[in-house]
Amino acid sequence: MSDEHFMQQALNEARKAQEKGEVPIGAVVVMNGQIIGRGHNQVEMLTDCTAHAEMIALTAAFNYMGAKYLPEATLYVTLEPCVMCAGALYWSKIGRIVYAAPDDKNGYRRVTGEKSPFHPKTKIETGLRGEESLSMVKAFFAARRK
Amino acid sequence: MSDEHFMQQALNEARKAQEKGEVPIGAVVVMNGQIIGRGHNQVEMLTDCTAHAEMIALTAAFNYMGAKYLPEATLYVTLEPCVMCAGALYWSKIGRIVYAAPDDKNGYRRVTGEKSPFHPKTKIETGLRGEESLSMVKAFFAARRK
Numbered sequence: 001m002s003d004e005h006f007m008q009q010a011l012n013e014a015r016k017a018q019e020k021g022e023v024p025i026g027a028v029v030v031m032n033g034q035i036i037g038r039g040h041n042q043v044e045m046l047t048d049c050t051a052h053a054e055m056i057a058l059t060a061a062f063n064y065m066g067a068k069y070l071p072e073a074t075l076y077v078t079l080e081p082c083v084m085c086a087g088a089l090y091w092s093k094i095g096r097i098v099y100a101a102p103d104d105k106n107g108y109r110r111v112t113g114e115k116s117p118f119h120p121k122t123k124i125e126t127g128l129r130g131e132e133s134l135s136m137v138k139a140f141f142a143a144r145r146k
Numbered sequence: 147m148s149d150e151h152f153m154q155q156a157l158n159e160a161r162k163a164q165e166k167g168e169v170p171i172g173a174v175v176v177m178n179g180q181i182i183g184r185g186h187n188q189v190e191m192l193t194d195c196t197a198h199a200e201m202i203a204l205t206a207a208f209n210y211m212g213a214k215y216l217p218e219a220t221l222y223v224t225l226e227p228c229v230m231c232a233g234a235l236y237w238s239k240i241g242r243i244v245y246a247a248p249d250d251k252n253g254y255r256r257v258t259g260e261k262s263p264f265h266p267k268t269k270i271e272t273g274l275r276g277e278e279s280l281s282m283v284k285a286f287f288a289a290r291r292k
Binding site: 043044046047048049050055058059062063066067068069082083084085086087088090091092111112113115117 | 189193195205229238254259
C-alpha cells in the first residue's frame with residue numbers, strides 16, 4: 001500500500017469531521033501496511049479542545065497494539081500537527097510522520113521554530129495531497145464566516 | 147481556599163499515581179474555589195503515553211463544565227508540563243497555571259525556550275511545594291533503577 005493510499009484514508013477521516021461540522025482534519029496510524037488507528041477532529045462533539053485527529057488516532061493505535069511506543073509506525077495527517085499533537089508524537093516515538101499541508105497559524109513550527117519537537121529518529125515528510133487538504137480547511141472557515 | 151490547599155490536592159493525585167507504579171505526577175483544575183477536574187499519570191495502566199495528569203484533569207474539566215475553554219480556571223500540577231500538555235493548555239485558554247517543580251528534562255521550556263506556548267492571557271507561576279514534588283519523582287526513579 002502506498003503513501004498516497006494512506007493519505008487518502010486520512011482525507012476520508014477529514015471528510016467525516018467536515019460532515020459533522022468539525023474542522024476537517026483527519027489522521028491514520030499505519031504499521032506493516034495496516035491501519036492500526038484512525039481519528040478525525042471531534043472538538044465540538046466532545047466539547048474537548050484536546051480531541052484532535054492525531055490524539056484520537058494515536059490513542060486508538062496504543063489500544064490496538066497494547067503498546068505505548070510506536071517506532072515502526074507512520075502517522076498520516078491532513079494538516080501540520082499543533083504543539084500538543086507534536087508533543088504526543090514525541091512521546092509515542094513514532095517512526096515517521098507524513099502531513100499533507102502546512103498550518104502557518106497553529107502548526108508546531110510556529111512555536112518550536114527550527115528545533116524539532118520529535119524523537120531524534122522520527123522522519124518528517126510533507127506535501128502529499130496538500131492542496132486538497134488545504135482547500136477543505138479553507139472552504140470550512142469560509143463557510144463559517146458567512 | 148488557598149493555592150497551598152489545591153497544590154496539596156495535586157500532590158495527593160501524584161501519590162495515587164505512585165501507589166500504582168506510575169511516575170508520580172498529579173493535577174487538579176479549579177474554578178471559583180471548586181475542583182472541576184482531577185488527574186494523575188496513567189501512562190502504564192492505559193499503555194498510552196498521552197495519559198498525563200494534565201490531559202486527564204483537563205478532559206475531566208471540559209466534561210464537567212460542558213465547555214471547551216477554561217479562561218476562569220487554574221491548573222495546579224506537581225511538575226512543569228511537557229510540550230504536549232503545554233499545547234493542550236494553550237487550546238484550553240486556561241487562565242492560570244501553577245506548577246510545583248521545574249522539569250529540566252521534559253518540561254515545555256526545553257523546546258519552546260523563552261517563547262511562551264500558552265495563550266497570551268495565561269498566567270504562569272511556579273515554586274509552590276516544589277521540593278516535595280521533586281523528591282517524590284526522584285524517589286520513584288531511584289527505586290526503578292535498583
